[in-house]
Amino acid sequence: MRFSSLRFVATCIAMCTAASAFAADSYPAKPVKVIVPWTAGQATDAAARAVAERLGSSMKQPFIIDNRAGAGGGIGSDAVAKSPPDGYTLLAGSTGSVTVNPLLSKTNYDADSFAPAGLIATVPYVLITAESFPAKDAKALVALLQANPGKYSFASSGNGSIGHLISELFVSKIGAKASHIPYKGSSGAIVDVIAGRVDFMFDSVTSVLPHVKSGKVRAYALSSAKRSTSLPDIAPLATATDLRDFDLYAWIGLMAPKGTAEPVLNALNRGIQDAVMSKLVKDQYLTLGIETVEASTPAEMSKLIAVERVRLGSLIKASNIKAD
CATH class of the missing domain: 3.40.190.150 (Bordetella uptake gene, domain 1)
Known part of the structure; x- marks a missing residue:
């Protein structure tokens, strides 16, 4: 049996x-x-x-x-x-x-x-501001945020979006404070960053690529540890700042x-x-x-x-x- x-x-x-x-x-x-x-x-x-x-x-x-x-x-x-x-x-x-x-x-x-x-x-994300923003490079932007807690704001395509999470990680790691302004999608957020109504944001290379190439925004650094083939001149945060382990x-x-x-x-x-x-x-x-x-x-x-x-x-x- x-x-x-x-x-x-x-x-x-x-x-x-x-x-x-x-x-x-x-x-x-x-x-x-x-x-x-x-x-x-x-x-x-x-x-x-x-x-x-x-x-x-x-x-x-x-x-x-x-x-x-x-x-x-x-x-x-x-x-x-x-x-x-x-x-x-x-x-x-x-x-x-x-x-x-x-x-x-x-x-x-x-x-x-x-x-x-x-x-x-x-899909790497890019740290961007309006072209008129006073910081000219990533280290200067970090120093500006650190020296002015709560003065500056960042946009995202919505609460809990990848851009929001990357921004929160960035602000936390540099020991700064900034206000989060959530939008319903990237388009409106990018428009307001270009206009200077919001100070900075992280958004995907896919979304910001045409604005970077047209000169409407200043791109400071990538959220990923590797460079982007589409934006090869933009350095990762890990090398553009002192955030050596930043990779999201x-x-x-x-x-x-x-x-x-x-x-x-x-x-x-x-x-x-x-x-x-x-x-x-x-x-x-x-x-x-x-x-x-x-x-x-x-x-x-x-x-x-x-x-x-x-x-x-x-x-x-x-x-x-x-x-x-």
């Missing part, structure tokens, strides 16, 4: 293994939906579209973008979390929707609701619902690595202010998210940040 039970278990394991192998070999056998939980034109959307086009070509099935914006990325993310774990509904996940949103709001999902397939991009940026990656078979995730990962290393995607990223990433496995992406969740959770708590 015991032998029969063991044989039954072994048979089940063999069948599951064979099914997983078959799923990987035949994946994708139909079009794949990629849900972007933001509006079209935003950095996550732009990166996902570039990679989806390449994935469709290399994996011989369409990867179709489906924008489902709202609730700080929560609507689209929740839809993917509730989808069948078969690899045919993916999330274009990002720092904001996957890591920050569940830390700030009551959501039906969290980072553990998804199985990472691989990073597709990173947004990531973008493709994720499947929790429970998706590992062979399917690995097949996706191979397609992602091919896509992000292709000249087509690199050229598109360059014009958008988005950075390509080194080869990233699902396990490496999981580790990044776990570390980030602790780090940003601590920052949110220390800065007493609340959702809008």
Whole structure:
């Protein structure tokens, strides 16, 4: 009897293994939906579209973008979390929707609701002011903020946005005080920074790139430890100031619902690595202010998210940040 039970278990394991192998070999056998939980034109959307086009070509099935914006990325993310774990509904996940949103709001999902397939991009943020602002470089700006606690203000695209978190970390690390002015999106915030109604802000290279190139804003430094290929002359804060360990940026990656078979995730990962290393995607990223990433496995992406969740959770708590 015991032998029969063991044989039954072994048979089940063999069948599951064979099914997983078959799923990987035949994946994708139909079009794949990629849900972007933001509006079209935003950095996550732009990166996902570039990679989806390449994935469709290399994996011989369409990867179709489906924008489902709202609730700080929560609507689209929740839809993917509730989808069948078969690899045919993916999330274009990002720092904001996957890591920050569940830390700030009551959501039906969290980072553990998804199985990472691989990073597709990173997006550094840039410290900017109006061109007329008195500080001419990053060190002078730091000194000005330190010498005038509470005098200056910073904008963001909303409470709990990545730009807000980076700004709070920056102000905290230099030992200064500044007032936060949240906006509903980047556009209005940048307009008011250019006009001098708000003193400074951190926003994505994607958002500020045209304003930097036109000379409407002064760009001081990057939030990431690495330089931007789109703004190669702008130094990281880590080298432009005394903040040697400053390194905070947004990531973008493709994720499947929790429970998706590992062979399917690995097949996706191979397609992602091919896509992000292709000249087509690199050229598109360059014009958008988005950075390509080194080869990233699902396990490496999981580790990044776990570390980030602790780090940003601590920052949110220390800065007493609340959702809008």
